[in-house]
Amino acid sequence: MTAVAISVPGGPRVLKPERRDIPVLDAGEILIRVRAAGVNRPDVAQRKGAYPPPPGASDLPGLEVSGEVAALGEGVARWRVGDTVCALTPGGGYAEYAKVHESNALPLPAGFTFSEAAALPETFFTVWHNVFERGALKKGETLLVHGGSSGIGTTAIQLASAFGATVIATAGSPEKCEACLKLGADRAVNYRTEDFVAVVKEVTEGKGANVILDMVGGDYVARNYSAAAIEGRIVQIATQGGAVASADFSKLMLKRLIHTGSTLRARTVEVKAGIAAALEAQVWPLLAIRRVAPVMDMIFPLKEAWRAHERMEEGEHIGKIVLDVA
Template identity: 80%
Template structure:
């Protein structure tokens, strides 16, 4: 099928200068052209993520060769194919992990970093899937090696990452603990499948983790806080535990008792997803399609939706994220 005629210009949300949410402004940009192995997606919805906020503030520049526009995930229809792109056809509905550029009417991605939209999932739901599902799958199951029957603790359980991690860990047979900052957020985590939700304002997660595991500690911890949580994670960890760091919202420096890391044989690792290669992300996509997509198709798991904003009001979406009251994913409606 031939590529359809496309407009020369599109509306995109640009970061006009580092700063607060109001620096996000719509402007006209050229519609990008897919290169070898790439596809062009007409965006129907785009996910909003914490790295977008950091990029807006000037603290998380895009990798070399990536769009300067924010937006790490998008869902829509394939409207053009680059040379050698063979997996998709024009008109196919897809959701994709992007290196940037999702806050726009069109975005280019490598064909291997796109996935089919599961049956019954809307475009806005589909746009809420890639960033968190790729991140959780790699860090919890690949790096963390979480197995059926193990105990798992995720901090920030009501976030997009947290709601995804709770559902996936529970679906694959782990005992799930999580922290959250209010009774409402803890209740939401329990509804998603957490076995124990810890309000960190009222309870010590180390004590609760020890009690919940009969003193053994937790096998895998997914942490996006850092700071003083590092030493507390070491206290909460079991022998041969794996701790995976994916952000440092509580501070990038910490004082910790590293003898505990040695005595317990803890593996403390971490990663960032955006700079990784197209091939690496394609491998994660293939595993997700084989192991997780069937769970989405039958609604055993689903993206948790917080609020949806029009593309031109991306600044409001960023305000919502920075207020910290959201439960689940914030999405931009582009259609």
């Protein structure tokens, strides 16, 4: 099969097409003939040598795919050859074939293209687990989501809005703020010209945000503590602004805040299966009626994955970047 590998750690041009053997299935796994693959920040980190795959995972980048089931491992019960699926993978998505445990795959939502479906798993698994499970966002509460125009951000805005929350999103340009508002954010904050802490206090009449989804870290940590409500939950999913921060922990104590975080790739198959089951029950019906849908930025051919990485690192994208593998 054709795959795109990381030849050496470095810039986008180190992504090189090469020939690889088709993955061999273990018990409980399915082989997917990949038609499209999502591109995510962890792929960029892996390309730079900063995010190695977990033990046993493919060294190829790519954490989400869509396509047809091409073969079944021993004991697979749910899927049949020819079924159309999208799936969360621990790696290996930048290829014509990828394998995944059957429980980490979901049916292609009705009416979705392969490109749209490939944009679902990584962001929807991440948002569901961190906003609704770890963050325990409830109807009537306020969510502050940083990076509102990213794949994660656009997903979080739509899901939180669909489940009855007030949403405040930060983004870095008027165009990105406008995109957040169109997706259902009640207020968009241009972090280059506005103070998100002040805006959160204004929108919530001084109460603060109940849940904060943060992928920045750095000096945002202290500011998140200021923006959070009493009993607020801050969920850290990345540290693009720095992994080390100073903060006034008296605010954490006085407000009884919870500051938690997670990464998805290294979690067990069983944990991911639980998230998949929750998504199928709670979110897949919303996808079927297009109440929520991935925001698509650009699609690149598999062999030009380096261009997709350039696009992501430029920071101008709104929504998801996808590779066409068909």
